[in-house]
Amino acid sequence: MxxxxxxxxxxTLVMLMFFPMQVYGExxxxxxxxxxxxxxxxxxxxxxxxxxxxxxNAVPTRxxxxxxxxxxxxxxxxxxxxxxxxxxxxxxxxDNPEQRASQIEELDEIVSVDASETxxxxxxxxGTVWTWGxxxxxxxxxxxxxxxxxxxxxxxxxxPEIRAVAAGDINLALxxxxxxxxxxxxxxxxxxxxxxxxxxxxxxxxxxxxxxIAAISASGKLALAADIxxxxxxxxxxxxxxxxxxxxxxxxxxxxxxxxxxLQDVQALAAGGVSLFLTGNGExxxxxxxxxxxxxxxxxxxxxxxxxxxxxxxxxxxxxxxGPNHQMALNASxxxxxxxNNDAGQLGTGRLGAGRWQxxxxxxxxxxxxxxxxxEQPYAGIMxxxxxxxxxxxxAGTLGAHLAYDKxxxxxxxxxxEQTLIVRPxxxxxxxxxxxxxxxxxVEIFNNATYxxxxxxxxxxxxxxxxxxxxxxxxxxxxxxx
Numbered sequence: 001m002x003x004x005x006x007x008x009x010x011x012t013l014v015m016l017m018f019f020p021m022q023v024y025g026e027x028x029x030x031x032x033x034x035x036x037x038x039x040x041x042x043x044x045x046x047x048x049x050x051x052x053x054x055x056x057n058a059v060p061t062r063x064x065x066x067x068x069x070x071x072x073x074x075x076x077x078x079x080x081x082x083x084x085x086x087x088x089x090x091x092x093x094x095d096n097p098e099q100r101a102s103q104i105e106e107l108d109e110i111v112s113v114d115a116s117e118t119x120x121x122x123x124x125x126x127g128t129v130w131t132w133g134x135x136x137x138x139x140x141x142x143x144x145x146x147x148x149x150x151x152x153x154x155x156x157x158x159x160p161e162i163r164a165v166a167a168g169d170i171n172l173a174l175x176x177x178x179x180x181x182x183x184x185x186x187x188x189x190x191x192x193x194x195x196x197x198x199x200x201x202x203x204x205x206x207x208x209x210x211x212x213i214a215a216i217s218a219s220g221k222l223a224l225a226a227d228i229x230x231x232x233x234x235x236x237x238x239x240x241x242x243x244x245x246x247x248x249x250x251x252x253x254x255x256x257x258x259x260x261x262x263l264q265d266v267q268a269l270a271a272g273g274v275s276l277f278l279t280g281n282g283e284x285x286x287x288x289x290x291x292x293x294x295x296x297x298x299x300x301x302x303x304x305x306x307x308x309x310x311x312x313x314x315x316x317x318x319x320x321x322x323g324p325n326h327q328m329a330l331n332a333s334x335x336x337x338x339x340x341n342n343d344a345g346q347l348g349t350g351r352l353g354a355g356r357w358q359x360x361x362x363x364x365x366x367x368x369x370x371x372x373x374x375x376e377q378p379y380a381g382i383m384x385x386x387x388x389x390x391x392x393x394x395x396a397g398t399l400g401a402h403l404a405y406d407k408x409x410x411x412x413x414x415x416x417x418e419q420t421l422i423v424r425p426x427x428x429x430x431x432x433x434x435x436x437x438x439x440x441x442x443v444e445i446f447n448n449a450t451y452x453x454x455x456x457x458x459x460x461x462x463x464x465x466x467x468x469x470x471x472x473x474x475x476x477x478x479x480x481x482x
Contacts, residue, residue, distance in 0.1 A: 029472045030334035033071060036272065036323035038117075039344035042072050043336060048086065051367065051380075058345025058352050058447050060367035061380045065101070066093070073115045082120060084113045090122060106130070106153045114167040116220075121171065122153060127161030129173055130154065137169050138200040141183040145200045156183075158204050168218035168271070170236050173204060178212035178228065181205060185221055187236055187253045209257050219271035219322070225257065230265035232277060233257040240275060240288035242309075260287075262309055272322025274340065276329070277309060282316045284329055284361075285309040312339075314361050329361060337361035350382070350446030365446070372398050372476040381454060381474040387441050388467060388474045389451040392423070399461045399478065412450050416461050425450055432460065 031051075033044035040054030048068045053060045066072070066083060072093070074081040080092040083101070090107040094100075109125045119133030119140065130153040131140050138145035141156040156173075159181055164174040169185035181204040210233060215226040221237035234242050235254040243250050244258035263285060268278040274288035287309040312329070314337060319330040326340030326347060338347040342356040348364030367380035370390060377398065382389040392412060396403040401416040414421045422431040428442040439456040454474065455465045462479040 028470055031330060031336055032334070034319055034321045034328045034330050034336060035071070035073065036270075036321040036326055036328045037074055037346075038324055039346055040074055041321075041323075041326070041328060041338065041346050041348060042074055044069055044071060050083075053348040053364070054344045054346030056344055056352065058342075058348065058350045059365055059380055059382060060348050061378075062367075062369060063093075064378065071113060073113060073120075082113055082115060084110055084122075088125070104153060112165065114165055116167045116169065118149075119167065120153075121165045121167045123162060123165050127163065127176070129156045129159055129162050129165055131156055131171075137185045138202040139167075139169075139171060139184050141171065141202070141204055143202050145202055156204060164216055166216045166218035166223075166271075168223070169221045170218050170223045172216045172218050172223055172225075174213060174216045174225075178214065180207045180210055180213050180216060180225055182207055182223065185236075187221065187255060207257060215267065215269050217269035217271040217275075219273075219275070219324075222271050222275070223257075224269045224271045224275065226266045226269055226277075230263075230267065230280065232260040232263045232266050232269070234260050240273075242275075242287055268320060270320045270322035270327075272327065273324040274322060274327055276312075276320040276322050276327055278317055278320045282314075282318065282331075284312040284314045284317050284320060286312055286327065312361055327361075336364045338364050345447070350444075352448055369471075369473045370476070371473055373478055382444075382446065382451060384444070385441065388454040388465070389444060389446075390454045390457075390474075391447070392450045392452045392457070395452070395454070395457060399458070399463065401461060414457070419460070421457070421460055423450070423452060430456070 029045045029047040031043045032046045035042040040052060043051045043060065050063045050066045050069045050072045051060045052063050052074065068086045070084045070086050072081055072083045080094045083091045083093050085091065088109045090104045090110050090113060091101045092104065107122050107130060110122050111125050112123045114121045116139065119131060122130045124130065132150045132153040133139065134149045135146050140150060159173055160175050162173045163176050166172040170182055171184045173181045183201045183204045186199050186201050210225060211227045213225045214228045217224045223234065223236045225233045235257045238250055238254045239252050241250050243261045245261045263277055265280045266277045267280050270276040274286050277285040314329055316331045317329045318332050321328040326338060329337045339358045339361045342349060342351060342358055343353065345352045347358055350365050366383040368383055370377040370379065370381040379391055379394050393403055396414055399416065401414050404413045411422055411424050420433055423443050425443045425445045428439060429436050430439050439453050441453050444451045458465045458476050464477045466475045468475065
């Protein structure tokens with residue numbers, strides 16, 4: 001399911017419109033935007049590069065050929081990701097690497113984009129909203145609901161000037177005056193959370209009963225809004241258990257917006273499997289099904305249904321993101337934290353495997369670009385305690401060394417010319433031509449692959465390693481080419 005932290009993202013985008021992207025050398029690259037999908041996560045740096053992890057890759061890795069992005073949305077059911085560039089154009093980045101990116105000609109001067117699994121929204125600088133994709137739940141707001149999808153973006157009629165949008169089964173648009181319009185799915189008492197065509201809002205409808213709203217977010221059948229005083233309102237699917245003000249047991253369906261109890265000074269929202277709420281002092285509160293973490297009795301996730309939200313162990317946060325099964329947070333210094341389900345590596349910890357839940361927010365791996373003899377590599381280097389690590393198999397291929405692996409002993413042998421080097425995951429020492437040598441740090445396993453201290457291995461092969469902290473680039477220069 002797709003959702004946005006609308007207010008925070010819009011503020012970021014406005015800043016980017018008036019303060020152009022910096023190029024390498026002018027400012028140290030830093031994460032400025034995060035997005036949590038279903039089984040993947042995306043980060044945008046202020047140099048326009050986009051980094052992705054998840055979908056069986058647990059190491060944040062740069063998406064190639066993207067250098068001027070403002071935001072990227074992945075993991076829709078379409079065969080492409082959506083890239084919004086700094087010049088306001090929107091491009092399709094296809095899953096098939098043989099297909100070149102293509103511009104969506106109908107869209108220009110776009111300031112933000114959002115998507116559900118099946119449709120897209122784009123907001124232009126003039127306040128108009130454009131949409132395309134599936135219309136099964138009346139997501140296109142064109143007066144009908146049908147199984148016919150539209151691949152061509154068209155403007156939604158009947159909306160005043162809009163400053164933020166949020167896509168889900170429920171779609172939201174926030175006006176400059178602080179009113180909210182919605183279209184698509186709309187649950188009704190007695191109908192439950194099922195899809196009933198009679199309940200769809202096929203055109204935008206102004207939501208009554210809300211004060212002046214400052215931020216919106218949507219995910220699936222859940223809609224969230226925060227007013228200018230930091231109070232939060234919810235409607236739609238409430239199975240995550242938000243307790244409404246003055247209420248008792250939280251109902252599964254909120255037919256109309258209701259104020260959420262226990263939240264104050266909320267400045268940004270992220271609707272998801274666990275929804276997040278960011279306060280003005282940089283605290284993060286969460287509400288929802290914590291899945292395995294709740295069943296395991298994690299110390300701060302044992303609250304009974306209806307007693308949420310709970311405060312996360314985070315501070316100084318400036319942006320939040322929530323997917324169906326995992327959450328992310330970004331602090332002012334550019335550090336990204338993630339927690340929740342990690343079955344596809346979407347937490348960026350380097351670990352893979354079903355059942356890998358991380359119940360507390362932890363920093364993701366610090367991934368950097370690797371350039372060997374002037375050519376950027378398709379893999380990322382990992383900075384760990386001040387040392388650069390790279391996947392040994394890929395490095396061996398680049399250096400022209402031969403690699404052999406013994407699955408019984410777990411030993412990895414590297415042969416370069418007449419030299420032989422043997423390492424094993426977890427060991428700090430290597431065997432170099434039958435002599436034990438301290439590498440300075442141990443061999444690690446990330447992405448189910450062997451990662452080694454780059455400087456030690458490269459210099460063993462006669463190469464020179466350097467780290468450019470300003471550009472955040474790990475460079476390797478070989479003494480000769482093979």
